[in-house]
Amino acid sequence: FKKQQPSIFVSALLLLLHHHSQCVAMSSPFTSEHVSEWKSFGPRLKGKPANEEERQAAVERKEKCTAMKKRLAEEIGSPDWTEKKIEKELDRLALEFSKAASVHRPAYLDAPSGTRDFYPPDLFVRNWLFGKFKEVAAEFSFLEYDAPVLEHVELYERKAGEEIVDQMYNFVDKDNDHVTLRPEMTPTLARLVLNQTNLSTGEVTVEGGLPLKWFSIPQCWRFETTQRGRKREHYQWNMDIVGVEHVHAEVELLAAASSFFRKCKIGPDVVGIKVNSRKVLEALLAKYGVKKEDKAGGDLFSKACVIIDKLDKIGACAVKEELAKIGVQEESSAAILTALDAPSIEALAELVIDKNDSSPASEAIAEVQRLFDLAKEYGFDDYLIFDASVVRGLAYYTGIVWEAFDRRGELRAIMGGGRYDRLLELYGGKSCANIPCVGFGFGDCVIMELLNDLDLVPKFTGSGVDYVVCAYNQDLYGKAAWISSQLRACGKQVDLMPTPKKKVANSFKHADVSGSKRMVFVAPDEVERGVVRIKDLRNKDPITGEAIQVDVPLNELNTVDEKIQAVMEKIPVVFDLAAWKTTYIEKGKTSSAETMDNFWSTYDSKNWCIYKAVYDYPEDNEDLESTKEIVASFMAKTESLSDSCFGVMHTYSTLEIEGLWLIRGEDPGPMFGANEDTSWFTWSQLGPDPSDEVKMAVAQLWTPAEITNSKEIADTQIFT
Numbered sequence: 001f002k003k004q005q006p007s008i009f010v011s012a013l014l015l016l017l018h019h020h021s022q023c024v025a026m027s028s029p030f031t032s033e034h035v036s037e038w039k040s041f042g043p044r045l046k047g048k049p050a051n052e053e054e055r056q057a058a059v060e061r062k063e064k065c066t067a068m069k070k071r072l073a074e075e076i077g078s079p080d081w082t083e084k085k086i087e088k089e090l091d092r093l094a095l096e097f098s099k100a101a102s103v104h105r106p107a108y109l110d111a112p113s114g115t116r117d118f119y120p121p122d123l124f125v126r127n128w129l130f131g132k133f134k135e136v137a138a139e140f141s142f143l144e145y146d147a148p149v150l151e152h153v154e155l156y157e158r159k160a161g162e163e164i165v166d167q168m169y170n171f172v173d174k175d176n177d178h179v180t181l182r183p184e185m186t187p188t189l190a191r192l193v194l195n196q197t198n199l200s201t202g203e204v205t206v207e208g209g210l211p212l213k214w215f216s217i218p219q220c221w222r223f224e225t226t227q228r229g230r231k232r233e234h235y236q237w238n239m240d241i242v243g244v245e246h247v248h249a250e251v252e253l254l255a256a257a258s259s260f261f262r263k264c265k266i267g268p269d270v271v272g273i274k275v276n277s278r279k280v281l282e283a284l285l286a287k288y289g290v291k292k293e294d295k296a297g298g299d300l301f302s303k304a305c306v307i308i309d310k311l312d313k314i315g316a317c318a319v320k321e322e323l324a325k326i327g328v329q330e331e332s333s334a335a336i337l338t339a340l341d342a343p344s345i346e347a348l349a350e351l352v353i354d355k356n357d358s359s360p361a362s363e364a365i366a367e368v369q370r371l372f373d374l375a376k377e378y379g380f381d382d383y384l385i386f387d388a389s390v391v392r393g394l395a396y397y398t399g400i401v402w403e404a405f406d407r408r409g410e411l412r413a414i415m416g417g418g419r420y421d422r423l424l425e426l427y428g429g430k431s432c433a434n435i436p437c438v439g440f441g442f443g444d445c446v447i448m449e450l451l452n453d454l455d456l457v458p459k460f461t462g463s464g465v466d467y468v469v470c471a472y473n474q475d476l477y478g479k480a481a482w483i484s485s486q487l488r489a490c491g492k493q494v495d496l497m498p499t500p501k502k503k504v505a506n507s508f509k510h511a512d513v514s515g516s517k518r519m520v521f522v523a524p525d526e527v528e529r530g531v532v533r534i535k536d537l538r539n540k541d542p543i544t545g546e547a548i549q550v551d552v553p554l555n556e557l558n559t560v561d562e563k564i565q566a567v568m569e570k571i572p573v574v575f576d577l578a579a580w581k582t583t584y585i586e587k588g589k590t591s592s593a594e595t596m597d598n599f600w601s602t603y604d605s606k607n608w609c610i611y612k613a614v615y616d617y618p619e620d621n622e623d624l625e626s627t628k629e630i631v632a633s634f635m636a637k638t639e640s641l642s643d644s645c646f647g648v649m650h651t652y653s654t655l656e657i658e659g660l661w662l663i664r665g666e667d668p669g670p671m672f673g674a675n676e677d678t679s680w681f682t683w684s685q686l687g688p689d690p691s692d693e694v695k696m697a698v699a700q701l702w703t704p705a706e707i708t709n710s711k712e713i714a715d716t717q718i719f720t
Contacts, residue, residue: 029081030089035097038090039094039097041061042057044091045057045058069083070083072086112232113226113232114231114232114233115232121460124460125460128458129444129447129448130217132260132264133442134215136263137215137256140252141213143213143215144216145192147182147216149181149218149219151179151180152177153170155188155191156183156187158426164183164184168183169181169183169222169223181220182218184394185216185220185236186439189439193206193242194427194428197428199431202433202435204242210242210243210244211244211249212242213239214239214240214242228449229449230445234443234445237442238439239253239257239417239440240438241253241437241438243437247367248374249419249438250400251371254402257440265454269407270407270408271404271406271414272404272405273383273385273403274403275372275386275400276388276389276391277364277367277368278398278399278400278419279398280368281388283360283364284336285301285304288328288329289328290304290336300326304326305391305395305397307323308340308391311337311340339388344386348386349365353365364399367400368386371400392417396420397418397420398418398421399438401416401419403416411450412446414443415441416441418438419436423437465494465515465517466492466493467487467516467534468494468495468516468520469522470507470519470522472500472521472524474500479527480497483522483554483557495516508535508537517536518534518535518538519534519537520534520535521535529551530554530555534564536548539568542571550567
């Protein structure tokens with residue numbers, strides 16, 4: 001055939017290649033889950049079935065495949081993806097997946113167990129979360145700090161609790177120093193503060209003095225069992241106040257945490273913050289022989305706190321067993337667990353202190369009560385709950401402690417914190433005993449699980465750049481690079497395409513898919529005229545549907561925004577009828593879109609939709625005013641209107657006459673009084689396109705002083 005009909009052969013070959021390139025260019029809409037589902041139906045039967053079992057299996061496979069193809073065709077909603085094409089694509093992907101599965105994949109291509117890779121889309125989300133952290137910190141006037149991820153092991157062995165020491169990624173380095181990847185940030189904060197403290201006097205020498213309000217978002221490492229919301233590495237938002245000895249510091253930190261939840265639209269119905277006091281717990285446990293110093297000289301109370309902190313995870317029976325191992329009698333354990341179930345701070349106080357008692361436990365009770373009172377005045381008490389079982393596992397806590405939790409009961413602790421007044425003394429000596437501290441740690445893993453569950457994570461698409469710059473060919477790449485530098489000098493984010501696409505349309509498609517706001521195409525004709533064509537990909541002419549574009553002189557690239565805005569202002573406003581319907585229904589002003597369609601179709605006018613939105617419910621002042629602004633804006637953008645707003649008008653007769661009244665500050669409400677039919681009949685006398693003289697006459701004669709009801713409007717003689 002090639003020899004006999006060479007020209008036809010070449011044409012056919014070019015057609016096939018073109019079709020192939022189109023198929024390749026069209027990205028597959030199917031995920032690995034789709035392919036797995038397709039493969040689960042089993043292999044396609046080759047030839048005729050050998051028996052009834054094979055025939056039945058083939059029938060079942062065909063039914064499942066047909067149902068899936070129909071479902072996917074509806075989901076995609078594109079005529080390009082027919083059921084036949086869907087079948088071929090899924091077969092192709094299934095084959096590719098099978099080949100890939102047979103290829104040995106090195107283990108080092110996976111991130112280490114319990115760690116995460118952040119691809120650009122993942123980083124968009126992480127940066128959004130960190131942005132919320134930083135936004136709240138700035139609003140509460142906290143300053144950011146940071147430190148090396150590598151710390152001395154001794155820093156954590158001194159007073160962090162046995163569990164965290166066992167979980168450290170620690171090793172001896174080449175200098176023979178025992179170091180670790182930091183498991184948490186609070187001891188590091190203590191080290192930083194002590195480096196700005198006179199250790200002989202305990203005076204903090206930081207510029208500005210105390211209190212310090214610092215925050216950080218460090219990456220922390222713990223070798224522990226991974227599960228939902230728990231990784232071996234995580235980022236943690238730390239907020240700490242140094243130098244405030246009373247409960248105002250705790251209140252400020254809890255207010256900040258509550259503010260974060262509100263910013264993320266997580267209400268107190270979803271998240272609660274349990275509050276308790278280690279001082280109260282210390283007094284309670286002391287009654288049953290669990291004291292800070294046992295006979296062997298150890299800190300029995302701290303050991304008991306670590307065990308009690310596991311109450312929700314391991315249950316009461318296991319806690320009793322663990323307490324027995326450190327010497328707590330079974331009767332005492334039972335009494336302690338009963339007290340930890342106290343429903344209120346007052347109920348716990350009755351178990352811990354006697355009347356007229358002025359002990360530290362009594363002061364601690366008053367401190368917790370003061371915190372709840374201040375939280376109510378501050379406006380975040382709806383998040384707080386008293387819970388006597390909250391102790392926090394870290395041994396350095398000394399006073400009020402708290403823990404945020406998922407009220408649904410599906411996730412582990414979201415955030416935790418408390419007061420640690422003795423930590424700086426532990427590291428810096430007795431002279432540093434009077435440097436009180438309080439803070440919280442807020443991990444990124446659990447909160448992201450919660451945000452995803454509630455569908456509260458924004459959808460990030462594209463790169464977010466301002467401009468994609470593309471040269472027509474390699475010869476114009478230098479000019480494209482210069483244009484990119486000029487735009488960057490104006491503070492814009494610019495993506496200069498390193499290699500021009502073979503087809504111009506593909507260059508514009510790349511810019512559109514990447515999420516760029518504008519496309520700069522550097523072509524020889526425009527450059528020769530000293531201009532460059534810039535297309536706004538996010539603003540389209542509502543009439544033509546085409547993207548707005550302007551030719552900008554090369555020496556005026558700093559005026560692109562103004563030039564595009566000038567073009568947009570000349571485009572007549574097109575009212576979004578669908579949007580008005582949605583708003584109308586949401587406000588409860590009608591029962592359904594069908595009702596509205598039936599009504600509006602009677603008058604066959606988009607303008608009537610606007611009138612109804614404005615005048616049906618004039619008592620809704622906010623809705624009325626916003627609609628007036630929209631109509632007035634429409635009138636202001638009509639080119640032919642003069643400054644007095646009584647110039648030549650377009651065909652939007654009823655809307656524009658109403659608009660005139662809105663701009664004049666008059667109330668045309670009486671025109672739509674009790675007798676709507678009469679009112680509409682009067683409007684309809686204007687006809688589909690009445691003369692300008694009639695419009696002006698109506699606008700001038702219809703004043704509230706002359707017209708008292710719709711009947712008078714109907715009786716007026718101006719239409720004759």
